[in-house]
Amino acid sequence: MEQPGYDALANLYAETFPNPYLTPLERQVIAAFADLVQESPTEGVVLDVGCGTGDVTADLADKGLDVLGIDPSIEMLSIARRKYPHLDFIHGDAHLDELPDVTIRAILARFSLIHIPPSEVAAVLDYWSTRISSGALVVVACQSTDAAGEVIEFDHVVARAWRWHPDRLAATLADAGFDEVWRTVSRPDANHRFPEVHLVARRR
Ligand SMILES: C[S@@+](CC[C@H](N)C(=O)[O-])C[C@H]1O[C@@H](n2cnc3c(N)ncnc32)[C@H](O)[C@@H]1O
Numbered sequence: 001m002e003q004p005g006y007d008a009l010a011n012l013y014a015e016t017f018p019n020p021y022l023t024p025l026e027r028q029v030i031a032a033f034a035d036l037v038q039e040s041p042t043e044g045v046v047l048d049v050g051c052g053t054g055d056v057t058a059d060l061a062d063k064g065l066d067v068l069g070i071d072p073s074i075e076m077l078s079i080a081r082r083k084y085p086h087l088d089f090i091h092g093d094a095h096l097d098e099l100p101d102v103t104i105r106a107i108l109a110r111f112s113l114i115h116i117p118p119s120e121v122a123a124v125l126d127y128w129s130t131r132i133s134s135g136a137l138v139v140v141a142c143q144s145t146d147a148a149g150e151v152i153e154f155d156h157v158v159a160r161a162w163r164w165h166p167d168r169l170a171a172t173l174a175d176a177g178f179d180e181v182w183r184t185v186s187r188p189d190a191n192h193r194f195p196e197v198h199l200v201a202r203r204r
Pocket residue numbers: 003006020049050051052053054055056070071072073076092093094095109110111112113115116
């Protein structure tokens with residue numbers, strides 16, 4: 001699998017976003033997720049799906065979690081490996097076809113599922129639910145919409161992308177066996193054209 005858009009713009013992406021968190025809420029949501037994972041009686045790695053340049057993977061590692069980043073863009077991965085040589089990053093996409101036989105404690109997908117055609121997302125989540133145990137947590141972050149029930153394609157600069165109404169995202173996760181624990185929804189601001197949802201769910 002490939003991600004030519006991110007391969008072409010990886011250096012520019014890394015220069016534009018030296019810090020993955022543009023707001024205190026974005027940072028705190030990941031901190032709250034990390035706390036929840038640490039409190040849960042699960043073992044293994046936190047899998048960062050679509051880890052990009054690895055900054056959030058590294059933040060989770062700094063919080064004491066074992067981490068593994070996976071991304072389809074060779075160039076994004078090469079930046080991640082350069083910045084964080086002590087961490088593990090592998091090539092692959094959200095379908096996890098390339099993932100070795102590791103025990104997954106939790107899954108983070110931050111602004112990566114947006115790049116998967118909506119018709120494929122249910123299959124991706126169904127597979128995730130087979131790879132983690134009951135009680136394990138996932139967090140999905142994506143650009144959102146206020147249009148009830150909708151998934152809308154938007155003009156992402158790098159690759160095709162879709163934004164999800166939070167309830168539609170929650171329902172899709174629930175269909176795959178993940179029950180919502182909590183969500184945050186932020187309003188657009190100077191740095192964000194759309195609302196954004198972070199949704200934490202637990203494997204039933
Ligand atoms: C906006 S960046 C986010 C990077 C990182 N998660 C963060 O929060 O900083 C989106 C990432 O998703 C990756 N991506 C694109 N398509 C993907 C797919 N089908 N499965 C998993 N990741 C994908 C891209 O290569 C890119 O690194």
